Amino acid sequence: MILRLAIASLFARALTVGMTILAIGLSVALFLGVEKIRTGAKASFADTISGTDLIVGARSGSVQLLLYSVFRIGNATNNVTWDSYLDIAGRSDVEWIVPISLGDSHRQFRVMGTTQAFFEHYKYRQGRSLAVSDGVIMDDLFDTVIGADVAATLGYSVGDPIVVAHGLASFTEHKDQPFRVSGILDKTGTPVDRTVIVSMEAIEAIHVDWQNGAQVPGQSTPADAIRQMDLTPKAVTAALVGVDSPLQTFSLQRAINEYGQEPLLAILPGVALQELWGIVGIAETALLAVSAMVVVTALIGMMATIFSSLNERRREMAIFRAMGARPVVILAMLVLEAMVMAAVGALLGLVLLYGGLVVAQPILDSAFGLWLPIEAPSLREAWVLLGVICAGAIVSLVPALRAYRMSVADGMMVKT
Amino acid sequence: MPDPVLDIVDVAYRWPGRAGFSLTVPQLSIAPGEAVLLLGESGSGKSTLLSLICGTILPDEGRVRIAGTDTTTLSGGARDRFRAEQIGVIFQQFNLLPFGSVLDNILLPLRFAPLRRNRVGSAVGEATALCAALGLPPDAVSAKATALSVGQQQRVAVARALIGKPPLIIADEPTSALDANSQAAFLDVMFAQIETHNTALLMVSHDPRLGARFDRVISMYDIAQVERAVA
Numbered sequence: 001m002i003l004r005l006a007i008a009s010l011f012a013r014a015l016t017v018g019m020t021i022l023a024i025g026l027s028v029a030l031f032l033g034v035e036k037i038r039t040g041a042k043a044s045f046a047d048t049i050s051g052t053d054l055i056v057g058a059r060s061g062s063v064q065l066l067l068y069s070v071f072r073i074g075n076a077t078n079n080v081t082w083d084s085y086l087d088i089a090g091r092s093d094v095e096w097i098v099p100i101s102l103g104d105s106h107r108q109f110r111v112m113g114t115t116q117a118f119f120e121h122y123k124y125r126q127g128r129s130l131a132v133s134d135g136v137i138m139d140d141l142f143d144t145v146i147g148a149d150v151a152a153t154l155g156y157s158v159g160d161p162i163v164v165a166h167g168l169a170s171f172t173e174h175k176d177q178p179f180r181v182s183g184i185l186d187k188t189g190t191p192v193d194r195t196v197i198v199s200m201e202a203i204e205a206i207h208v209d210w211q212n213g214a215q216v217p218g219q220s221t222p223a224d225a226i227r228q229m230d231l232t233p234k235a236v237t238a239a240l241v242g243v244d245s246p247l248q249t250f251s252l253q254r255a256i257n258e259y260g261q262e263p264l265l266a267i268l269p270g271v272a273l274q275e276l277w278g279i280v281g282i283a284e285t286a287l288l289a290v291s292a293m294v295v296v297t298a299l300i301g302m303m304a305t306i307f308s309s310l311n312e313r314r315r316e317m318a319i320f321r322a323m324g325a326r327p328v329v330i331l332a333m334l335v336l337e338a339m340v341m342a343a344v345g346a347l348l349g350l351v352l353l354y355g356g357l358v359v360a361q362p363i364l365d366s367a368f369g370l371w372l373p374i375e376a377p378s379l380r381e382a383w384v385l386l387g388v389i390c391a392g393a394i395v396s397l398v399p400a401l402r403a404y405r406m407s408v409a410d411g412m413m414v415k416t
Numbered sequence: 417m418p419d420p421v422l423d424i425v426d427v428a429y430r431w432p433g434r435a436g437f438s439l440t441v442p443q444l445s446i447a448p449g450e451a452v453l454l455l456g457e458s459g460s461g462k463s464t465l466l467s468l469i470c471g472t473i474l475p476d477e478g479r480v481r482i483a484g485t486d487t488t489t490l491s492g493g494a495r496d497r498f499r500a501e502q503i504g505v506i507f508q509q510f511n512l513l514p515f516g517s518v519l520d521n522i523l524l525p526l527r528f529a530p531l532r533r534n535r536v537g538s539a540v541g542e543a544t545a546l547c548a549a550l551g552l553p554p555d556a557v558s559a560k561a562t563a564l565s566v567g568q569q570q571r572v573a574v575a576r577a578l579i580g581k582p583p584l585i586i587a588d589e590p591t592s593a594l595d596a597n598s599q600a601a602f603l604d605v606m607f608a609q610i611e612t613h614n615t616a617l618l619m620v621s622h623d624p625r626l627g628a629r630f631d632r633v634i635s636m637y638d639i640a641q642v643e644r645a646v647a
Contacts, residue, residue: 001527005516012515315510321472322507323576324500324528326493411472412505413463413588 002329006337009316013309020302021345027298028349028388031291032381033356037364038284040372042277045071048190049269051123053249056080056088056256057238059263063279066272069100069238072110072191076102079235084262088239091255093248096121099236101203104164109150111164111196113203113233119145121242124190134158135183141202141227143182147193149366151184158184162196164206189371201231241266295388299395302341306334306399314410317403322412330407334400335393342392346385350377419484421583421616422446422469427478429468439464441478441640448583451610451617453627456636462620465640466586469618470503471495483583500529504577504585504615509593511573512561519543519557522576532580539579546575549612550605567598574606578613585610587619591626603629 010017049070057065058078067073089097098121101113119130119137135158138145146156156162161178179198187193205226243249249268256266277284317330357374364370377385424444431437439461446452456462467473468480471487472495479486483502487495499505504525512521522543526533536542544557550571556564564572570590577585590606591599607629610617619630627633 001520001523005513005520005524008515008520009513316513319507319511319513320524321496322470322499322505323525324496326496326528328493329528411467412470412507413467413472 002333003336006333007340010337010340016305016309017341020298020305021341021348023298023301024295024342024345024388024392025348025352027291027295028346028385029352029356031288031295032349032353032384034287034291035381035384036353036357036372037370038288040370044189044370045276046273047125049122049124050127051121051242052240052269053243053246054241054253054256054266055238055269055272056241056264056266059265062265062267062272063276065238065265065267066269066276068102069240070191070269072102072112072195076237079237080239080264081235081262082233084259084264085236085239087259087261088241088256091252093243093245093252094241095244096242098122098240099200099233100238100240101200101233101235102237104203104206106150106162106164106196107154109147109153109194109196111144111198111203113198113200115200118197118240121240122192124188124192128188130188130192131186132183133186135181138182138197138199140180140182141199141205141231142179143198144179144202145183145185145197146181147185147195147197148187149193150196151181152366156181156184158182164196164198189365200233200236204231204233205229296391298345299342299388299391302338302392303395303398306338306396307402310399310403310406313403314406317407318410318412321407321410327404327407331397331400331404334403335396338392338396338400339389342389345392346388349388350381350385419448420445420481421448421450421483422618423481424469425479425481427468427475427480429464429473429475431464438643439468439640440643441465441468444634444639446584446616446618448616449610449614450632451607451630452619453630453633454618454620454636454639455622455624455627455633456620457622459642460636461640461642462636463588465636466588466620469586470499470505472499497528500525501532502582502584504579504582506570506573506577506585506587506590508589509566509570511576512564512569514560514562516561517557518547518552518559518561518564518572521561521572522546522557522579525576526580529580532582536580542579543575546578546609547572549609550575551601566593567602570594570602571605574602574609578609578615581613581615584616584618587617589621590619591621591623599626 055065055069057069058076058080060077064074068076085099088094096117098114098117102110104111116137122130132145133148144162150156158181160181162181163178179202185192208226208229241252243252253266253268256264320330321327354374357372361372361374364372422445424441426443427441429439454462464473468475469482471480471490474488479488481487482498485498487498490498513524519540523539526536526539533539547557548554552568552571556568556572561569561572570593573590577587591602594602603626624633
């Protein structure tokens with residue numbers, strides 16, 4: 001009955017109570033949303049590469065190597081010579097190795113040269129392999145396989161010709177050697193979706209008439225002639241390596257890092273990811289702290305609302321007291337009321353979160369490649385909601401204690 | 417002679433924080449079923465006396481006995497419970513919780529008084545019967561408290577005070593918010609009910625014309641002394 005009366009009392013003040021609940025709901029939705037994006041981004045990053053034991057590149061920073069080789073963020077400072085690559089590939093503890101050659105682009109998308117082995121060994125999201133949704137994996141020199149986003153953004157289908165530009169965001173295009181789309185990959189939610197994949201030899205082929213980053217004037221080798229040339233790569237940007245046994249990972253890593261002929265760097269993708277989290281962790285924590293402060297602000301707003309309602313509710317409290325309610329009942333009612341408001345606010349926040357997710361999920365996915373799964377609230381989120389309700393109760397103790405003192409002093413007589 | 421339902425002996429109370437302001441009541445006693453009108457102007461200490469009787473404040477000296485129990489010996493929570501069990505309270509006005517239904521309001525004291533609740537049997541049936549006896553329209557029980565007129569609200573307050581048959585009803589100027597006709601009608605139905613239930617009534621008013629209906633009329637000036645420090 002007391003709960004019902006408390007709820008009826010809340011309904012009687014529907015406007016202010018509604019505003020308070022809306023503020024709590026929005027703040028909770030913001031907090032959970034930030035949390036969702038944070039974990040979603042982490043999962044997205046972590047899902048980008050799996051099954052690769054080491055990433056090898058020219059010596060730079062481990063995070064930098066991870067970013068340019070896997071996430072296509074930033075550029076390599078240097079390449080790895082083909083000889084070194086073959087040296088590593090020939091080691092007995094290397095089970096497989098996939099070369100990657102970056103540096104060219106098609107429209108806004110990066111072009112990556114690699115081998116058939118890439119499709120065999122590149123794994124994402126706990127060991128899933130790449131698959132073509134349309135066409136086949138390239139088998140000709142001038143064939144390309146494009147990611148799902150490339151196809152969707154540029155409207156390409158199998159058989160379309162495409163022209164690769166030298167460098168990134170460059171207008172000098174390798175017009176002489178037009179490529180043909182041989183296959184389109186399934187969407188993966190990884191940077192592969194935004195990549196144009198060609199063979200290692202193709203990267204060499206498009207640079208046949210180029211020297212020092214510029215086309216040699218008047219020189220244009222026909223495609224047929226290029227096919228006859230030796231297109232062995234001179235260098236690779238990075239390589240993905242798998243080892244026979246996990247135990248060998250560290251010794252191989254050390255061997256590559258101490259490689260005499262050339263300064264090289266081998267990293268464990270998981271360790272580099274941890275390092276990356278370390279860097280973005282501060283921003284993450286700040287973002288979370290700000291959204292937590294928003295929740296606190298909303299709860300303090302609720303406290304203010306309860307405070308301002310106390311005077312007009314003195315009569316109500318006097319009635320309860322006259323009917324035999326102990327002062328602690330008055331206190332409990334106000335706390336209960338606050339908990340109801342916080343609980344409804346928290347649920348509203350959850351509804352707003354899921355509503356927002358339904359709307360934002362495809363937008364985030366296509367714009368940032370960030371896939372936020374819509375799933376039942378996690379235990380962590382349940383704890384957050386419970387925490388909001390408890391915090392509401394604690395915050396409401398301040399006005400409730402004041403009401404307690406008022407009702408002790410007033411008794412059942414209110415001089416108004 | 418049966419035990420008095422209310423028996424005050426040598427009660428003295430000093431307001432905290434207001435030096436020299438005190439109320440003393442040497443003796444006040446009400447027999448079961450007796451209707452007593454207590455006359456007093458505002459500032460005569462009658463609100464304080466009612467608070468002492470109801471146990472929301474404790475006297476510094478003396479004892480307040482209600483239905484044989486000295487409430488001054490009870491703890492705060494026990495006094496609140498005791499009040500819920502033994503006393504029905506009617507205010508001057510704004511008696512009802514505006515967001516509750518009439519039924520919610522009538523049943524409210526039972527929530528804090530399990531013994532009184534057990535005496536009632538069917539609480540809803542009893543509330544409906546009381547409303548009918550007090551001349552409220554049949555559908556009033558389920559109406560929202562604020563939908564009623566002031567006179568009707570005061571009748572609901574009487575029903576709430578009477579439910580579960582507490583031995584004593586305290587009414588603090590229950591008619592002052594009503595016009596003359598409503599006053600008479602209100603007192604008619606209230607007296608009919610307290611006689612039916614054999615409930616004692618202590619009603620405070622500043623209007624001596626109401627006295628004819630009561631068994632006894634007393635004045636604050638006769639039973640109590642208020643002292644104020646001269647500034």
